Every structure is written in structure tokens, then in C-alpha cells.
Amino acid sequence: MNNLLQLKGRFEQASSPNRPGSPNLPAGKSVEVSRLENLLTNLNELQRYWQNQNLLPGALITAHYNKIAAKSNRLQALLGNSSTSPNSSIVGAKFSSDASPKHIITHYVSHAIINESINRLRNCINILNSQFNGEIDHETIKQINNGEIPYSHSTIAKTNFLLVIIDAYFVDKFDLSYSIDDTVNDAIITIYKTNVRTIELLNSLGIDILSNRIMDETTILLQPDQLEILKTRAPFLISMAVSDLSEITKDDFEFFDDGILSIRSPENEPTIGVIDTLFDESVYFSEWVEYKNMLHPAIPITGRDFEHGTAVTSIIVDGPAFNPDLEDGCGNFKVKHFGVANSSSFSSFTILRNISEIVAQNRDIKVWNLSLGSKLSIHPNFISPEAAILDKIQYENDVIFVIAGTNLSPGEIETRPIGAPADSINSIVVNSVDSNKNYSTYSRKGPVLSFFIKPDISYYGGDSRNPMKVCTPNGEALVKGTSFAAPWISRKLAYLINVLGLNRNIAKALLINSATGWDIEQNNPELVGHGIVPKRIEDIVYCADDEIQFVIQGTSELYNTYNYNIPIPVANEKHPFIAKATLCYFPACSRNQGVDYTNTELDISFGRLNGRTIKTIDNNYQTHAYNHHTWEEDARKFFRKWDNVKHIREVLTGRNRDKKSYENALWGISLKTKERLEERFGEGLNFGIVIT
Numbered sequence: 001m002n003n004l005l006q007l008k009g010r011f012e013q014a015s016s017p018n019r020p021g022s023p024n025l026p027a028g029k030s031v032e033v034s035r036l037e038n039l040l041t042n043l044n045e046l047q048r049y050w051q052n053q054n055l056l057p058g059a060l061i062t063a064h065y066n067k068i069a070a071k072s073n074r075l076q077a078l079l080g081n082s083s084t085s086p087n088s089s090i091v092g093a094k095f096s097s098d099a100s101p102k103h104i105i106t107h108y109v110s111h112a113i114i115n116e117s118i119n120r121l122r123n124c125i126n127i128l129n130s131q132f133n134g135e136i137d138h139e140t141i142k143q144i145n146n147g148e149i150p151y152s153h154s155t156i157a158k159t160n161f162l163l164v165i166i167d168a169y170f171v172d173k174f175d176l177s178y179s180i181d182d183t184v185n186d187a188i189i190t191i192y193k194t195n196v197r198t199i200e201l202l203n204s205l206g207i208d209i210l211s212n213r214i215m216d217e218t219t220i221l222l223q224p225d226q227l228e229i230l231k232t233r234a235p236f237l238i239s240m241a242v243s244d245l246s247e248i249t250k251d252d253f254e255f256f257d258d259g260i261l262s263i264r265s266p267e268n269e270p271t272i273g274v275i276d277t278l279f280d281e282s283v284y285f286s287e288w289v290e291y292k293n294m295l296h297p298a299i300p301i302t303g304r305d306f307e308h309g310t311a312v313t314s315i316i317v318d319g320p321a322f323n324p325d326l327e328d329g330c331g332n333f334k335v336k337h338f339g340v341a342n343s344s345s346f347s348s349f350t351i352l353r354n355i356s357e358i359v360a361q362n363r364d365i366k367v368w369n370l371s372l373g374s375k376l377s378i379h380p381n382f383i384s385p386e387a388a389i390l391d392k393i394q395y396e397n398d399v400i401f402v403i404a405g406t407n408l409s410p411g412e413i414e415t416r417p418i419g420a421p422a423d424s425i426n427s428i429v430v431n432s433v434d435s436n437k438n439y440s441t442y443s444r445k446g447p448v449l450s451f452f453i454k455p456d457i458s459y460y461g462g463d464s465r466n467p468m469k470v471c472t473p474n475g476e477a478l479v480k481g482t483s484f485a486a487p488w489i490s491r492k493l494a495y496l497i498n499v500l501g502l503n504r505n506i507a508k509a510l511l512i513n514s515a516t517g518w519d520i521e522q523n524n525p526e527l528v529g530h531g532i533v534p535k536r537i538e539d540i541v542y543c544a545d546d547e548i549q550f551v552i553q554g555t556s557e558l559y560n561t562y563n564y565n566i567p568i569p570v571a572n573e574k575h576p577f578i579a580k581a582t583l584c585y586f587p588a589c590s591r592n593q594g595v596d597y598t599n600t601e602l603d604i605s606f607g608r609l610n611g612r613t614i615k616t617i618d619n620n621y622q623t624h625a626y627n628h629h630t631w632e633e634d635a636r637k638f639f640r641k642w643d644n645v646k647h648i649r650e651v652l653t654g655r656n657r658d659k660k661s662y663e664n665a666l667w668g669i670s671l672k673t674k675e676r677l678e679e680r681f682g683e684g685l686n687f688g689i690v691i692t
Contacts, residue, residue: 001538001542001543001544001545002542002543002544002545002547002548002549003542004510004541004542004543004549004550004551005548005549005550005551006550006551006552007550007551007552007566009552009563009565010563011554011555011561011562011563012561012562012563012564013557013558013560013561014558014559014560014562015558015559015560016559016560022145022162023076023141023145023159023162023163023166024138024141024142024145024162024166025137025138025141025165025166025169026138026169027138028137028138029137029138029169030135030136030137030138031135031136031137031165031168031169032134032135033125033128033129033134033135034134035168035169036121036124036125036128036164036165036168037125038173039078039121039168039171039173039174040118040121040122040125042173042174042175043061043114043117043118043121043174044118046059046061046114046174046175046176047059047111047114047115047118049176050111050114051111055201055204055205055234055237056194056196056201057110057111057195057196058108058109058110058111058194058195059108059109059110059111059114060091060106060107060108060176060177060192060194060236060237061079061106061107061108061109061114061174061175061176062104062105062106062107062174062175062176062177063075063079063104063105063106063107063171063173063174064096064102064103064104064171064172064173064174064175065102065103065104065105065170065171065172066102066169066170066171066172067102067103067170068095068101068102068103069103069105069170071087071674071676073170074086074087074103074105074170075087075107075167075171076163076166076167077117077120077160077163077164077166077167078117078120078121078164078167078168078171079107079109079113079114079117080113080116080117081112081113081116084109084113085678086107087677087678088677088678089107089108089109089113090105090106090107090593090596090677091106091107091108091192091193091194091239091592091593092105092106092177092192092239092592092593092594093105093106093593093594093595093596094381094382094594094595095380095381095450095595097380101450103595104177105596106177106192106239108192108193108194108195120156120160120164121164123153123155123156123161124156124161124164124165124168126155127153127155127156127161128165131153136165141162141165144158144162145162176236177236178235178236186221186222186223186224186243186244186347186349187221187222187224187227187241187242187243187244188215188219188220188221188241188242188243188244188348188349188385189219189220189221189222189227189230189238189240189241190218190219190238190239190240190241190382190385190591190592191218191219191220191237191238191239192218192236192237192238192239192592193217193218193592197217198214198217198218198220199214201234201237202220202226202230205229205230205233205234206229206233207222207226207229207230209222209226213349215349215352215353215385218239218592219385219591221244221349227241239382239592239594240379240382240591240594242348242379242384242385242420243348243376244347244348244349260284261284261285261318261321261322261471261476262284263284263285263287263288263317263318263321263332265287266287266288266332266334269288269331269332269333269334270333270334270367270494270495270497270498270499271290271333271334271335271336271364271365272316272333272334272335272336272365272367272368272369272490272491272494273335273336273338273358273359273362273365273367273368273369274309274312274313274316274335274336274337274338274368274369275338275340275351275354275355275358275368275369275370275372276308276309276312276313276337276338276339276340276341276369276370276371276372277305277306277307277308277309277339277340277341277342277343277372278293278295278301278305278306278309278310278339278342279291279306279309279310279313279337279339280306280310280472280473282473283310283314283471283472283473284471285314285317285318285471288317288318288332288333288334288335289313289317289334289335289336289337290334290335290336290337291337291339292336292337292338292339293339294338294339294340294354294358295339295340295341295342296350299342301342302342302343303473303474304343305342305343306472306473307343307472307473307474307477308343308371308483309337309339310470310471310472310473311470311471311472311477311479311483311484312369312371312470312483312484312486312487313335313337313487314470314471314472315468315470315484315487315488315491316333316335316369316487316490316491317332317333317334317335318332318471319487319488319491322469322470322471322476323468323469326460326488326535327535327536328488328491328492328535328536328537329536329537329538330491330492330494330495330499330537331495333491333494336362336365338354338358340354340355340372341372346372348374348384348385348386348420349385351372351386352385352386352389355389355390355393356389356393359393359397359399363397365399366398366399366400366494366497366498366504367399367400367402367490367493367494367497367498368399368400368401368402368490369401369402369486369487369490370390370401370402370403370404370421370427370486371403371404371482371483371484371486371487372404372421372483373403373404373405373406373407373418373419373420373421373422373482373483374386374406374419374420374421375406375409375419376419376420377416377417377418377419377444378417378418378419378420378422378423378448380417380449380450381449381594381595382449382591382594382595382597383423383424383425383448383449383589383591383597384420384421384423385420385591386420386421386424387420387421387422387423387424387425387427388424388589388591390403390421390424390426390427391424391425391426391427391589392589394426394427394586395426395586395587395588395589398503398504399504400426400427400428400493400497400504400507400508401424401426401427401428402427402428402430402486402487402489402490402493403421403422403424403427403428403429403430403486404422404429404430404481404482404483404485404486405418405422405429405430405431405432405443405444405454405455405482405485405486406418406419406422406444406482407442407443407444407481407482407483408441408442408443408444415443415444415445415527416444416445417444417445417446418444418445418446418448418454418455419444422444422454422455423448423449423454425448425452425454425587425589425597425598425644426586426587426589426644428456428457428489428493428508428511429446429454429455429456429457429529430455430456430457430458430459430482430485430486430489431443431444431455431457431458431461431482431485431527431528431529432458432459432460432461432462432463432480432481432482432484432485433458433459433460433461433485433528433532434460434463434465434466435460435463435465435466437532439458439523439524439527439528440461440463440480440482441463441464442480442481442482443482443527445524445526445527446525446526446527446529447525447526449595449597450595451642451643452642452643453525453529453530453643453645454529455527455528455529456512456529456530456645457489457511457512457515457528457529457530457531457532457533458485458515458523458527458528458529458531458532458533459485459486459488459489459532459533460485460488460535461480461481461482461483461484461485462478462479462480462481462484463480464480467479467480468480468484470484489511489533492511492533492537492540493507493508493511495537496510496511496537496540496541500541502551503553503686503688504586504688505553505584505585505586505686505687505688506551506553506584506688506690507688508584508645508688509551509582509583509584509645509688509689509690510540510541510551510582510690511533511540512530512531512582512584512645512647513580513582513647513690513692514533514534514539514540515529515530515531515532515533515534516530516531516580516582516647516649517531518578518580518649518650518651518652519651519652520651530645530647543692547692548569548577548692549690549691549692550690550691551688551689551690551691552669552688552689552691553686553687553688553689554671554686554687555684555685555686555687556602556671556673556682556683556684556685556686556687557683557684558673559672559673560670560671560672560673561670561671561673562668562669562670562671563668563669564609564612564666564668565666565668566666566667566668566669567665567666567667568608568665568666568667570661570665571658572658573660573661574658574659574660574661575608575658575659575660575661575665576658576659577659578617578649578650578651578652578656579606579607579617579649579650579691579692580617580647580648580649580650580691580692581604581606581617581646581647581648581649581689581690581691581692582645582646582647582689582690583602583604583645583646583647583671583687583688583689584644584645584687584688584689585600585602585644585685585686585687585688586644586685586686587599587600587601587644587681587682587685588600588681590676590677593676593677596642596676597642598642598643598644598676599675599676599677599679599681599682600673600674600675600676600681600682600685601641601642601673601674601675601676601682602644602646602671602672602673602682602685602687603641603646603671603672603673603674604646604648604669604670604671604689605668605669605670605671605672606648606667606668606669606670606689606691607667607668608659608660608661608662608666608667608668609662609664609666609667609668610662610663611662611663614667614668614669614670616648617648617649617650618650618651641674642676669689671687673685
């Protein structure tokens, strides 16, 4: 086996050389004046509506697009003015529920901007009717841009005229957004972000709320009667709503007596954080565990409340001792265990507060295991509050969470979406496979928000024929579940970070890269993710005799972060290799942006260098049999890029040909940084790349 190499060098930084071209419609397309007239009618009605309510000084207006819209296809003139871009006023985004999903984007704008948009539409309608006979197309706009057709109107500038036309092509209508699922318990509500504080809005509606029920500037915990008031008096304020009380996915324990286990005293082993149900301090390995019960004293406790948490921690501390077939070579780990839930259910709002406090007070712990999950399926149009707080914690802190992919309930046959918090984008989400490397019958599926690959990876979690052994307060037990696959990944991750000293970007990329192969992907990524992680840590850190594997780390500062000096061996003036690469980074995320959740995109190109052009490796490994992106090509084109894990690879076919070696025989890497919002969250964003 070959050692893992680390290439050291400096990434160069360059601003984007691209400048926006002249505005135009897609080739062959046209816009009739009736589209502008319909939008004008919509805005006039919305203006009257918002003038008759005094709750907000501005207006919430929702734009319905005719497609999944890339940033360049979104509003550029309507709902904006000379000093405010429409993109800066976005407060929510979701997909329509029809067979071919389309963007539905909500803006919060001033009355002055509504007036400006109405005037722009009126002026454009007049110009279309007077000069262009009520219709304009791509070729006509091209002639206007080239000066072949004169534009002499003073009521609206030429650029704004053309941008309004383009807006009218992509937007079908404007309206109010009303969307809330029925909830019967306390509900975690997210209000659209406006220029009025949430507590002031609630007070003006007659809803008094205590400060301990406010999560952040837009997320609150409401009782059923308070939610009913909000739904009746101001339903347009509600961006997202989920039930606060989550029922935990259940795990069956089959107890047996297999002798007494023992373990030496801990020394200087790394510590992994565990957030779970309670821990029983009478077990044989309790000396390795620092335990804190964070349940409210009023919550009754039974013996079952200690089973799950103790079992999970037993794998992290000493899992190979009672599962020798899963010996990973990582040794033992200490655990700091926080009991935040009983065995039946948990308050999402309480756990959100607990996790933030726990991580803030334990900054020395880099790897956290969270094997709790909701029985409910995730929402298709927004990230759960639990996942959002985990993503925020990981963006702001040098930590990483490993999360179980959640299980089907006993008796369930049909696979359904994973439960919170397994929709966390920055975390490593782990599903389970059986001993034959097939996805487990209890597995639930991704993707998240229609395009993020979740789970990230899979590991052995036990099955009916070969259950997992764990230690519980009642002795050894046989179990199965994603809850018991995740701790094995936490062990490997802690070894990479705490023992080998790798940063979390490289460690995460190594795990995911090790789960991938060289063939066309045969596993369903909705259930298995990128693949199954090897058992032994050596098979992650080292590579096969016929492979070269190296890691590169860097920081994105400008649009293009690049290195054109990667030396790849040459034989007979050719590169006799195929290659794969895995990129990982931890972006800032915005839950109030709905489906447009991650704020920053790093787009990777890797391959041979020809001059200053990278001939990037092919990326054709995914089989069409498991294509879960069921809509048009532009959805894949525009949204695959927003995933914070990128894996590209060439396929080993047996007919691969040596690659031509260009001048200097160098390969290059380029990362293009793109921002979703006006803020530059990508500046200073660290990343890690594993190349094989």
C-alpha cells in the first residue's frame, strides 16, 4: 500500500475576468405585451392589499418563475431600483409541487419599490405597443443592443427596459404566499425576515411571548393558541412551521449474557462528544465517559431512557471488543456524553438550545456524534431547525457532526425520506448497510431539498442475520439501526483529526473518497450516499499499490483559487492514469432562503494543464438507473453545484487510454467561488481536496 501524500504550495487568487454581457432573452424566445400586463395587474392588486394593512411598513411579494431559475435568470429590474437589487430583498425560496418543479421566491420590499416596478411595467407596455407591435424577441433585442434599432424613449432607460422584458419572460406571476402545514402541538415557527423585530410583530398581533421561546431573530416557539392567532391575523408572515415535539426513531434491543467485559484505564486518548439519550454510569467502561444529564428535573426517567445512549457510547469507546469483525484499528476513545432526550420523544426547541450551549462550552471536542433522529420525514422545501443550527455551528466553529440517517419504524415497508436532523448539509450523515453491503431494510432515503446528496456515506449498522453487539445497562444486546452505524464513522473521523492531525475538510473528504470506487456507481445514492466506508482505518489513510493519493488544502479569497503546478508522473510522454477527486467545505447557510440554502459554491476543475487551460477529468460515473433529479436538465446544471461535497471521477473501463502529456507535464486545480446573496460569505472559506 502507498502512503497518503500532502502537497504543500500556495493557491493563487484572481478576481473574475467576466463582465455581464448585454441583456437578452434566450435564443429563439420572445415576450408578448400580455405577460407584462398580467404582472402589472398582479402588482396593482398587491399594492392595494398592502396599503390596507398596517402591520408592516413594507410588503411581502412572491414571484412565481416558469423554471428553476439560476441567479442570472432571476428578477433584475422588477422589485428593485437604482440603489437596491431585487436579489438583496429575497427572504424565502421554495419549489412548486408540480411534476416539473419551478422556483417560488418571496421578497420583502418597500412601497416605493412597488411603485417603481409598476411605473417600469407601464412604460415598457407603452413602448412595446408603440414601437414593437406588442411583442419583442431575441433578435430584436440583439439589434437594439447593437444600435441597429434605435431606442430613444426617455420614460425608462434602455437597460431597464430590456431587463423588465427579461423579467417578464421568466416570471409568470406575483402574488401573496400562504403555506403552513397543520400542527397540533407546540410549533417552531419561522417568520419572514422584515425590517420589524419579530417580537414587535407578535405583540402587535396580541401574542405575548417569553424570551426563552425565541431562538433567533426570526424563529420562535408558539403554543397552539398563539399559532392560531398568527394563522388567522397574519398568515403571510409564516415562512416555515414544524412541530416541536419529535418522536424518536425506535431501536429494538435483544439482551443476552455473554460474560463480563473489562477495559484498561484511559490515558491520553481523544475525546468524542455524544449527544443522545441518557447514559448508565454502572457499565464496565464508565471510567472512559464523562456524563452530564441535561434533561429537565420534571421529566420522568425510566430504565429504557438509558439504553440507546449507553449503547451508542459503548461503540465509540470499545466497539471492536464485542464486534471483532468490525475491528477498525482506531483503538479506544474517551467520550463526553450529554443526555438531552428520553427514549420516546424530544423537544426540538430545547435540543437546539442545548446543542449550541454544549458546543460553546466544549470547544476542545472536534467530533460530535448525534444518533437521535425524528420519526417524521423532512420537508421538501426547507431545512429542519435542528439541521440548520448544526450547520450554523459547523460554519462558525472548527467542529464536525456525525449524524445517523434515521430508520423506518417497525412494520414499515415503503422507504420514505430521512428525518431531522439528518438533513444537516455540513454534517456527515450515515446510513446503514448489511453484511453483504446492501442497503439495510430499515434505511430511509435522501436527497435533501431535492438535490443535496444525503446520506453522505454508509456503514455497517447491523441486520437481522448479523446484528450489531452493544453494551447497555442490562448487559450486552443485539441491535440494528443507523444509530449504530454512525458511531463507527465518528471513531474513524476522530482518528483522522485527533490522532493524525488532519483538518476536518481533509478528514471528511478522505472518508467520502474512501467510500467511492473506480467503476460506474451501482448503489442507489438516495440510500447509500457516495458509498460504503472501508472497515480498517489503513484503507482510508493508505491507497492501493497501483494508486497515488494526495491531499491539498487551501482558502478561497477571490473568485478563482487555483494552482497550476501539480506534478503528475509521465511515462513515454503520456499520463497512464485515470483520476478522481473529492472536495469538501463548510459553507454558511441561510434557512430563511428555503431551497436556496447554501450561500457559497466552490466549483472544482481538475486535470491536465494545457497552457493556462485545465482539461478537466470526466465526471461520468453515475448510472442513469438511480437518477433522482427527476426534472429538466437545468435543475442539475444549476443546483448540483450548490452541494458542499463534490466528487468527480473517471471510470475504469478496461479500455482507458493514456492521456497526452502537455508542456511541463503539470496538472492544475481551479476553484471558482460563487455567491448566492449580496454578502461575500466565500471570502476566507477553507476547503480540502483528496485526489487519487
